[in-house]
Amino acid sequence: MMYSFYVERDSFLHRLDPRVKIIGTVVGIAVIMLFNDPTFLVPLFFVTLLYGRLLGKVEIKEQLRPLKPLLPIVIITIIVWPLIYKPRLMGLLFGLSFAIRLLTFGLLTFILLMTTPQRELILGFVRLGMPYEFGLTISIALRYIPTLYLLTRNIMDAQMARGWEMEKGNFIVRTKRMTVVLIPLLVASLKTAHELSIALESRALGASKKRTFLYDIKMGGKDYAATFVVVLLFALALYVRYVLGLGHVRIYG
Known part of the structure; x- marks a missing residue:
């Protein structure tokens, strides 16, 4: 029995090249890692929900449902931080920050799986230069x-x-x-x-080192445009974090 996250929809994300979605997911996770201020992370979580709803046509409840297994870890994170960090209020805020960060990581990954069939996901990894076995292993593990x-x-x-x-x-x-x-x-x-x-x-x-594919993927104009937007947003996040110095609170020192 294998359960799939994929949700059949006619949306922009579903039609997008899987390589762009994989790169976008990795960049999104990197952006979340840049910030630890809950005033930044909470809005980013809801922006991610809107991203999946508007561009992927995945209902909010469909996006939140796969996050249920993470709730025990989220609760433990929120409880433990005030116990190990003083003042308690700051510990609670940091616990909330890391909990929201974890949920956003999961949400980005699940949106990728909900909008990309397994066959295209494997092809995306292969076309990005990874061995076929590696892409297949990641795909099966995620499923x-x-x-x-x-x-x-x-x-x-x-x-x-x-x-x-x-x-x-x-x-x-x-x-x-x-x-x-x-x-x-x-x-x-x-x-x-x-x-x-x-x-x-x-x-x-x-059995054969050189594989052939019955179906293949090709980058189109919208795919290159989406890649450019992803790079632009990542550059904007770097500017906000390192030039403006916003979105990060020093935990120690």
């Missing part, structure tokens, strides 16, 4: 994230139907109870990996 999450939820639902209780007891007791989920999850993951390896071998993956 397997929601599959693993969905599988975990199914196992938990099945165990709860048998009377399994996760909420009761202290942290150690609940951790021990998670073995009834982790063991089936590990077995199912190994089975899926084995089936995937058989499928790849049956298609003679790696």
Whole structure:
């Protein structure tokens, strides 16, 4: 069972060359890394949501749904920072900043997956100079994230139907109870990996060093224009960060 993030739409992002979207995603992550001020990061998160909604025609709820598995990490980040950094209020702000940064990283990645079919995503990596096996590995790994999450939820639902209780007891007791989920999850993951390896071998993956493609991708005018806009926005972010000195708060020193 492989679950795909891809959402079929007739949008600008769907028609864009996958290389441009990959470069745009990497640049977007780099831009987010430049800032740690929540007054910058929070608006950037909502701008990313609008980017996926307006250019990719992906509903806001569809963009937010894949972020649910990140919520425990987000909550832990917000709680831990005030405990390790003083004053507490600044720690809370930094916790919020890193939490928003993490959510924006995930959102950018998910928008790429929602607007790019797996075949085009692999071709995009290959045409950017990466080996085909590397592009295929990244693509399968990204697709397997929601599959693993969905599988975990199914196992938990099945165990709860048998009377399994996760909420009761202290942290150690609940951790021990998670073995009834982790063991089936590990077995199912190994089975899926084995089936995937058989499928790849049956298609003679790696038999020839020089690959041919039934479908190929080509850059058009809109793709070059979009690439120029991405580079321009990255230059603007660098100017704001390093020339104007905005968007960054010193944590230590």
